[in-house]
Amino acid sequence: MSEQRLRELLGADITAAEREAEERGWAVVKAAYAERAAAPRPRSQRALVLALAGAALLLALLFSPAGAQVREWIGDVVQPGEENAARSLTALPAPGRVLVTSEHGPWIVDEDGSKRALGPYDEAAWSPNGRFVAVSRNRELVAVVADSATVGEPVGDIRWSYGARAAVRDIAWSPSGVRVAFHSGSDLRLIRGDGIDPRVLAREVAPVRPAWRPLTAAERATVDPATGIATGAKNVLAYVGADQAVHLLDVDSGEELWRSARLPDGVRALTWSPDGHSLLVLGAGFYSLYRADGQLELKGAVPGAYAAAFSPMGEWVSVIGAEETANGARSVVWLVDPDGAARNRRLYAGPGRFADPTWSPDGSTLLVPWPAADQWLFLDPAEPGKANAVTGISRKFDPGGRGPAVFPHVSGWCCTP
């Protein structure tokens, strides 16, 4: 059989049944697309994609006993947003500084609510001790001063910059302070924390932000107080490769420590437990939990879940998922006890989509951005259903703007001791 003949046979005309299937397919995709488009998306937000067509939050079933005990505040909420939200961000409810990336660039919000713009950059990530912020502007990776008191230079001053071949995104500064990983095009690249010695770690990687393994207690003891550098730390990075598997790489030796089996498509986030003992992989409708040695500890289905974060002390994993109700989709924040299901609790729920949650460095507060309400929610893990909200968030990071402001992305709350 000739190749041409085979092409002709395989490419035979579409049948009526295939046309019908196409229409059914389009109906499904269209609905999912409409749901995705309903939530405002900041231009620079590279984090988790929120839409899941018709998915229900299985967590609600798994953990419903805890949820049943809390006040049913959800049904009362018709319009997105807390009614009694503060109009001004006069102070953060917990110590530290919040890094926010708006359409016009990143900002640092201090504990007293004051804000400082860093410049016209696209993405931002804290250095481990908050002295610097790594930012990107198209193909350029730049380190700017974030703490003038310790660095001795003005906030926003450029310390170093590096020009990559393709657009820089998904920046992750290593906990030791001496390495910065990032995506450039489809490459996973690495540069030293002082802006030299760039190199490619892997090609054609999945568009999932790489995750550095946190420092061990012994490694934390090697941190030089003068520089904030952990001189005795290993730099170990987890990333999702072209093979849709998680790879754990010692970037200093180049040794691949382990590689998972191929995961289903749609891995969204890699999150380490603070002690570095576990790596949580959250995907579209599934999760896998690996031990640091690569052994798979747990895996399961979590339809609707789209964001997860360990609290700084590791006592909670916050999980956000979408839930379908008669009144439309709403988001639910769960706190899951990683040691067992006994204390799992449903912390908050509201219509529309929540964005990625961020824990305060002391673990006392969970910041949940709520784009549909243009609010930030500060949630106390000990008080389910209660939120301290601040409204008008978009305009706060677009002062003087005339058109509609884009809801900003929270890039981190610095810094866990």
Added chain:
Amino acid sequence: MIPLPGESVVAMSGEGDAIAERLGARWMVGRSERKLIRAAQGGSETAMEELFRLHWPRAQRAAFLVVHDRAAAEDIAQEAFLAALRALERFDRRRPFGPWLHRIVVNRAIDHARSRKLRREVDPGEELADERAAPADSAGLSGELVAALRRLAPEHRAVIVLRYLLDFTPGEIAEALEMPRGTVNSRLRRGLDRLSLVLEEER
């Protein structure tokens, strides 16, 4: 014939050998696709639909040719598009969308075919049902061709489908299926030979 994305562009271009036409088509498709993806990322349902219509026919056909089950093929194609939608915001527009989508489709189809084979091994009843269903459903394709493909392992079918329906190069197939390029070439050669043989036998 099922339309190749960009085929109308080739038709307009007039002269030129087949390879140049295909390369030209790919380039034009790549350029227009980037525009569509940008628009879809910005919230244009029209652009999203155009992307969908551009790639659905081949996605569905490819899945069917690997799994030989029309309903499963429809599910696989739908899932692939939903996966693409979820990744849309993060999608690097400089990368071609079609090959990425089709790679998802074919790998999922292989997984499906393998899992069905596994089920047949533990439940012979499934095999009987499967065999009975097979001859009736060729989804508009040559029944002989579908039957001949059916005799190949799913991984072999996938190589044929990627090459002769989706126009992947052997190098791209090797990357998509994570196998050495030499294996791809030998499977293509053997696949063609076996298809010729089976189709000859049927006659």
